[in-house]
Amino acid sequence: MNAIEHVGRYAELMSGVFSKPDRWKISFQQYIKEVYKSGVDSLGITIIISIFIGAVITLQMVLNTENPLLPKYTTGLVTRDTLLLEFSSTILCLILAGKVGSNIASEIGTMRITEQIDALKIMGVNAPNYLILPKIVAFCTIIPILVIFSMFMGILGGYIITYTGVISPSQYVLGIQYAFVPYYVVYSLIKSVVFGFIISSVSSYYGYFAYGGALDVGKASTNAVVKSSIIILLFNVLLTNLLLM
Numbered sequence: 001m002n003a004i005e006h007v008g009r010y011a012e013l014m015s016g017v018f019s020k021p022d023r024w025k026i027s028f029q030q031y032i033k034e035v036y037k038s039g040v041d042s043l044g045i046t047i048i049i050s051i052f053i054g055a056v057i058t059l060q061m062v063l064n065t066e067n068p069l070l071p072k073y074t075t076g077l078v079t080r081d082t083l084l085l086e087f088s089s090t091i092l093c094l095i096l097a098g099k100v101g102s103n104i105a106s107e108i109g110t111m112r113i114t115e116q117i118d119a120l121k122i123m124g125v126n127a128p129n130y131l132i133l134p135k136i137v138a139f140c141t142i143i144p145i146l147v148i149f150s151m152f153m154g155i156l157g158g159y160i161i162t163y164t165g166v167i168s169p170s171q172y173v174l175g176i177q178y179a180f181v182p183y184y185v186v187y188s189l190i191k192s193v194v195f196g197f198i199i200s201s202v203s204s205y206y207g208y209f210a211y212g213g214a215l216d217v218g219k220a221s222t223n224a225v226v227k228s229s230i231i232i233l234l235f236n237v238l239l240t241n242l243l244l245m
Contacts, residue, residue: 010205016128017136030134038100038135039142043149049095050088050150054157057082062166075167076175079158081184088150089188090236093195097228101203104135105224108207109217132204136197143196144189151185187243194239195232202228
């Protein structure tokens with residue numbers, strides 16, 4: 001199947017996903033479950049990765065900017081902007097594509113090969129709307145919260161590493177505060193919502209059209225992660241041109 005056929009089938013699936021739910025109460029209950037699965041379960045890995053990345057960026061900046069012409073607070077400034085502009089939105093979403101995306105694809109793919117989706121259709125249930133819409137809405141609403149946690153913990157990780165003596169904490173804090181642009185946070189949150197939609201919808205697509213056996217579910221999960229990552233990187237370039245240029 002070529003790319004045009006994939007896009008057409010994806011668009012057809014999304015038209016079924018974004019139709020009016022048969023039962024709002026059930027959809028809301030599913031939404032709450034998905035928020036916990038995709039958001040709360042991802043909070044731990046988000047915090048751990050962000051702390052260590054913040055610390056590493058700070059160390060790298062100190063080691064690679066040993067120039068008497070550069071003020072010491074440059075380390076905090078670059079760490080802050082790196083976390084806000086790229087890591088806490090783009091890189092974090094690439095990581096979550098591996099965790100959340102593969103989980104969504106394998107869950108829906110398993111339902112497909114065990115004929116649970118066919119059973120829903122026989123009962124007159126709009127399967128794409130019932131299965132996929134809560135996942136997309138839940139992940140798109142929880143991802144900005146994860147991004148904010150990532151920003152905070154990344155900056156905190158950089159602050160913690162300053163107590164090893166690589167830079168004074170006061171200089172680091174000065175860099176964090178210097179020339180702060182609030183729009184960078186808004187920009188990062190906008191990107192995260194778009195990336196969240198890409199991860200959840202593309203992963204759902206590959207899981208929904210997984211046919212065969214258990215091996216095919218694994219292939220669908222792999223395809224979901226790879227394709228989501230590629231599309232995220234593409235949209236990262238497009239959104240940066242649209243929102244920052």
